[in-house]
Amino acid sequence: LTESRLYQSNDKSPLQIFVRAKKKINDIYGEIEEYVHETTTFINALHAEAEIVDKAERELFESYVYKVAAIREVLQRDHMKVAFFGRTSNGKSSVINAMLREKILPSGIGHTTNCFCQVEGSNGGEAYLMKEGSDEKLNVVNIKQLANALCQEKLCESSLVRIFWPRERCSLLRDDVVFVDSPGVDVSANLDDWIDNHCLNADVFVLVLNAESTMTRAEKQFFHTVSQKLSKPNIFILNNRWDASANEPECQESELAKVKSQHTERCIDFLTKELKVSNEKEAAERVFFVSARETLQARIEEAKGNPPHMGAIAEGFQMRYFEFQDFERKFEECISQSAVKTKFQQHSSRGKSVSGDMKSMLDNIYERITIFRNLKQDQKNMLTERIQGTETQMMQVTREMKMKIHNMVEEVEEKVSKALNE
């Protein structure tokens, strides 16, 4: 029952927009591939049998086979990518863990993220690591070992470690969401490299702030550069550690509401007036006040069969938990729609142009075949006419010969009888 409920709720997930679109475009490309193969075999036969298609044309058809195969490969690997940025210790790794419902990424003291970590789904229940530039699968037995492996690695901060985690452990991984965790934006001087290497194909960015302080210059600068390199990036802002504000001993509820509205206003201004990536209404839907640590704890309790509030850190848990879920919903809607557009729009127009080009080439060949056939027919007709002419001629000659022979016979007869009489 639990499984079927999970299945139902997943099916309603906005991520299914992407999942279904991916299946559909893959199926269509499968058909295009079949069509391209069939056509190429046909064209090759035409080339071998008659001089209707030339070498260049045949090679052009073959080039479509490779083109379509290359697009299919990209399509099968396409996924939705979300990248997390923010100052050190704001809780980027914790937010990802909360979304994955498991403490997969190392977080906290002694577990500073020191390079880019990408978490993606693996098939067959396997968990392993892959370092940049290597195909070697480093087996991960448990999370503790993963944390140690990541901490021991002396990697360049802009390099990438890929963590493959069993798809069935998390619905987001199952539905092809890939998470990218980053070191703090305040610790790097190579932000341009970061953007070029890790951000250009991201569908959504999440800026994780610390709700206890204000946005720093490093955080702002990073997103200014991102929005210069990408047109209208999708940015969500999480004011994390919101539980800590509720824990402040002298903090009244009205005080908290004031702080919240100040932060909200600043975040909206940043998205609309500074970055100009969204309008007021959209921006208001992109700013959240959450507690990643608490959400993760609540989800771990839920997995054990306990009520989520057992993971609460401070008063007001329900609101923060609700806000995290609201963020996830809006994030899912945004990422699946954006990924369908950026990942599939181009492929579908290329698919259209490939099949359009092939159709016009085939039409052209068909026309040539028709002309060729008519020419053959004309030749055949001419031959038939000639044969018919010869036949009539022959008949006439035969008739004449017959007459001649007849006359000769008569003449001979006449001569013989005359001779006999004489």
Ligand code: GTP
């Ligand atoms: P770096 O990888 O060092 O850049 O840090 P990070 O942004 O990944 O932060 P991380 O998730 O490691 O969190 C830092 C510390 O803050 C950890 O001890 C977390 O448990 C704690 N933390 C994260 N989110 C919250 C939260 O919402 N509330 C509270 N109270 N603590 C949090």
Ligand code: MG
């Ligand atoms: Mg981290």
